[in-house]
Amino acid sequence: MLSDRSPLSLRAAAIGGLLFLHLPILLIFLYAFTTEERSFQFPPPGLTTQWFGVAWNDRPDIWPPLWLSLKVATIATAIALVLGTLAAAAMTRSAFFGRDQISLLILLPIALPGVITGMALRSAFGVMDIPFSIWTIVLGHATFCIVIVHNNAVARLRRLSGGILEASADLGANAFQTFRHVLLPNMGTALLAGGMLAFALSFDEVIVTIFTAGSGTGSKTLPIWMLDELIRPRQRPVTNVVAILVFATTFFPILAAYYLTRGGSETAGMGK
Amino acid sequence: MTRSAILPARGPADRLTAIFWRHPRVLLAILLTPPLVWLGVVYLGSLAALLLQSFYSIDEFSGVVKEEFTLKTYGELLRPSNFDILVRTVSIAAAVTLACAILAFPVAYYAARFARGHWKAAFYLGIMLPLWSSYLVKVYAWKLILAKEGILGWTAEQTYTGWIIDGLLSIPGLEGSSLSTSPIGTFMVFVYIWLPYMILPMQAALERVPNSMLEASADLGATRAQTFRTVILPLALPGVVAGSIFTFSLTLGDYIIPQIIGNSANFIGMAVYQLQGTAGNIPLAAAFAVVPIGIMLVYLGLARRMGAFDAL
Numbered sequence: 001m002l003s004d005r006s007p008l009s010l011r012a013a014a015i016g017g018l019l020f021l022h023l024p025i026l027l028i029f030l031y032a033f034t035t036e037e038r039s040f041q042f043p044p045p046g047l048t049t050q051w052f053g054v055a056w057n058d059r060p061d062i063w064p065p066l067w068l069s070l071k072v073a074t075i076a077t078a079i080a081l082v083l084g085t086l087a088a089a090a091m092t093r094s095a096f097f098g099r100d101q102i103s104l105l106i107l108l109p110i111a112l113p114g115v116i117t118g119m120a121l122r123s124a125f126g127v128m129d130i131p132f133s134i135w136t137i138v139l140g141h142a143t144f145c146i147v148i149v150h151n152n153a154v155a156r157l158r159r160l161s162g163g164i165l166e167a168s169a170d171l172g173a174n175a176f177q178t179f180r181h182v183l184l185p186n187m188g189t190a191l192l193a194g195g196m197l198a199f200a201l202s203f204d205e206v207i208v209t210i211f212t213a214g215s216g217t218g219s220k221t222l223p224i225w226m227l228d229e230l231i232r233p234r235q236r237p238v239t240n241v242v243a244i245l246v247f248a249t250t251f252f253p254i255l256a257a258y259y260l261t262r263g264g265s266e267t268a269g270m271g272k
Numbered sequence: 273m274t275r276s277a278i279l280p281a282r283g284p285a286d287r288l289t290a291i292f293w294r295h296p297r298v299l300l301a302i303l304l305t306p307p308l309v310w311l312g313v314v315y316l317g318s319l320a321a322l323l324l325q326s327f328y329s330i331d332e333f334s335g336v337v338k339e340e341f342t343l344k345t346y347g348e349l350l351r352p353s354n355f356d357i358l359v360r361t362v363s364i365a366a367a368v369t370l371a372c373a374i375l376a377f378p379v380a381y382y383a384a385r386f387a388r389g390h391w392k393a394a395f396y397l398g399i400m401l402p403l404w405s406s407y408l409v410k411v412y413a414w415k416l417i418l419a420k421e422g423i424l425g426w427t428a429e430q431t432y433t434g435w436i437i438d439g440l441l442s443i444p445g446l447e448g449s450s451l452s453t454s455p456i457g458t459f460m461v462f463v464y465i466w467l468p469y470m471i472l473p474m475q476a477a478l479e480r481v482p483n484s485m486l487e488a489s490a491d492l493g494a495t496r497a498q499t500f501r502t503v504i505l506p507l508a509l510p511g512v513v514a515g516s517i518f519t520f521s522l523t524l525g526d527y528i529i530p531q532i533i534g535n536s537a538n539f540i541g542m543a544v545y546q547l548q549g550t551a552g553n554i555p556l557a558a559a560f561a562v563v564p565i566g567i568m569l570v571y572l573g574l575a576r577r578m579g580a581f582d583a584l
Contacts, residue, residue, distance in 0.1 A: 006386040007496075014382030017375060018395070021402040021467065024413040027423065031416055040419040042426045083307040090303035093296070102304070105311050111517070112568060113525020115541040119561040120318035122548060127321045143315050146307060174289035175299075197404070204406045206528060210545070226408045230415065230532050243409045254404045258397060 028247065032240035040236070051237040059238055062225065066245075069222040072134060073202040076141035080198045081191060083142070084149025091150070092157040109144040117144065118211030125212070132214025137221065140212040141205060145198035152194030152261070156187050189260040196253035204250050222246060319565075326558035337554060345555045349563070354543070358563060361540040364455075365523035368462040369470075372519045373512055375463065376470040380511075381504075383471075384478035399475075403468035411532055414461045418452035418533065425450065448535055458534035465529065466522050470515035477511020478504070510579040517568075517575055524564045540564060 006014075032051060034044035055062060087106055091099065109117055121140050130136065164186075168178040206223035213219040220228075226246070229239040292299040328337050329344045348354060383395040402410070417424050428434040440456055441448055448454025481504060489499040527541030538546075540560055547557035 006382060010378055010382055011386070013378035014395075017379035017467075017471075018398045020375075020464070021398065024410065024417055024464065025402070025405065027416050028409060028413050039421050040416045041421045042416075042423040079310075083310055086303045087307035090300055090307075093300060096297075096300060102308065105316070106307070109311075109315055111521065111572070113521050113541070113564050115525040115527055115544050116322070116561050116565055117315075117318075119544050119548065119557060120315075120322040123325045123554065123558055124314075124318035124321040126554060127324070139314055143311065146311070150307075169289075169293075174285045175292050176285050176289075200404055204408070206408055207526070211548070223406075223408050226412070227528065230408070230412055239412070243406070243412055246406045247409050250404060250406050251401065254401060255397075258400065262393075 025247070028240055028243050032237055032244055034237055037236050051235070051241050054235065055238045055241040059235075062222075062238075062242060064218070065220045065222040065225040068134065068218075068220065069203055072137050072141055072221060073199045075138045076145050076202045077195050077199045079138070079142040080145035080149045081195050084146045084194065084198075085153050085187075085191060087146065088150045088153030088157055091154055106147050106150055110147050114144075114205075114207035115211075118208040121208070122211040132212070132216070132219060134219070136212045136214070137209055137219070140208045141202040144205075144208065145202055148198045148201060149191070149194035152190045152197070153187060156190035156261075160186055193257035193260040196257045200250040200253045204246065322558050322561060325554055326562050328555040328558075330553050330555055335552060345559045348556055349559055354560075357538045357540060357543050357560075360537065361524060362567070364459060364462065364539070365520050367459065368466065368523045369516045369519045371459075371463045372467050372470040373474075373516065375467055376474050376515065380471045380474035380478055384475045384481075399468050399471050403472070407465065408528070410465055411461060411529055414457070414464065414533060415452060418450065418457045418460070420450035420452070422452075452533050453535055455534055455537065458530050461529050461533050462523050462526070466519040469518035469522065470512075473514035473518075474508065474511040477508045477514070481507045513575045513578050517571065520571060521564070521568050524567065 030044065031040070033047045033049060034041075035046035035048050036044060087102075091103060091106075117140065121136070124130075125132065125136060160183075164182055165178060168182045173181065204223060206221075206227055209221055209224060210227075213221065213224060222242070223246070226239065226242060229236075229242075233239065325337075326345060327341050327343070328339055329342045330336070331338055349358065379395075379399070383392070383399070387395045416422055419425070425434070425437070428437050437451060440446065441451070441454055446455050448457070451457040451460070485503055485507075486499060489503045494502070525541050527539060527545045530537065530539045530542055540563060544557045544560045547553045547560065551557075
């Protein structure tokens, strides 16, 4: 009989690994309250909540990037939801010529390093003389968000029995009625989860964005703003306040995606 | 009066449904066209533009891109200063992948084999949340940790172990005024950021190792170590290779981490970024970007042969 109890050293190493993944993020929270704004002194010499007020009132440079990021993430998610669902519906049907190649094509934007996607898009904009705008950012984001929605939808469609679609057809529903009354309610949570993950990914993306945003001030997304603050810091705790905001904006969608798809073999987010 | 067993078509929607039923390929084409057009035009089109630009060259005197086919730009990659960048990037990607595999194993193994009920969920979320949470926030957190006056330095001072950090920082090639300006810092942050990408496929592969095989191995008299080496490791290998695709590829292309943490030694991603930006040498930037594509295609080919795609 094999022991179901783990050796103590293994348990310690596993829990140590998890702590290693989480403790650094907690520091972001601590440093948002420090009174020291010029260095990363630990322990903080004093604690204050003034930086939240400063970020709200005295830093107008935070707001335009925040709105731009929300706008880009919303549009990119909407595009990815449509295209990702269509691709998933096609891919779960019976085998057809070129299926493996198409599946690779869908995966490629996240399998290749972001710098390649970014550089490739930038070259294309250069060759075709497309000026940088919010739409060039959306173009890049939607491309790598498609695979996120696609993966979630494919996992759910595979679990869904084909019988209910046939039953719907037998009862006289046409393709659109089947989609509206049978397929959509069954896929709803998977699509919602995929959409939220795509939103989180787009809201946070910086590697591709730098190549597709151009250098104008109006094209600065929140992650680009944060990167600027990391390279040329001023009022460091304010950066922490914004970091907490970014963290929360991605944390809750991820958590929600997990609870929406829990219990299946296809829990959301297995592949980023 | 006879009634047909088939309902009469009531409108265009029904007629379309009939077409879909008789010609499934029509539906398939309708479903596939929009995503394929998007990915084909936007993504493959861009990759083609990248490839095209990498065969152009830049006029050294005027700085203008000459739009005629040449291999000169690829030749420039072999210049010692550029070749160093390629070697450095591939080495750190390999080192990061190895470190991730070692660190990920206990977490993945415990989560796959021993965690039950609430613990299972806790482990799952515990790996998922760092994977998905903001990349820049995580990098920033490490800037706080590795700074000279930061928590790591403070802990070392309190425990009188500062000499370990000083010792590491005096190793030739790894020098820096603090960990956050040393290549050691770059390496640590890479390992931290990409670790969850290794744990997940590894855990998935380990979960597929049947318990009966472990029992059989024990029945046949194998010690824990022997079972690990001869049963678990070979069966988990596809998962390790699948994870390594991510850690290797992501390290290969990253240009934010070395820019913020480390001694600003150049990596492929940074070279691409700088060449297309301030230097304006798009052909060379494109040539640099083609290198990771080539490396990853070879890598993916090898991984496929080792069955890693089934573990994804």
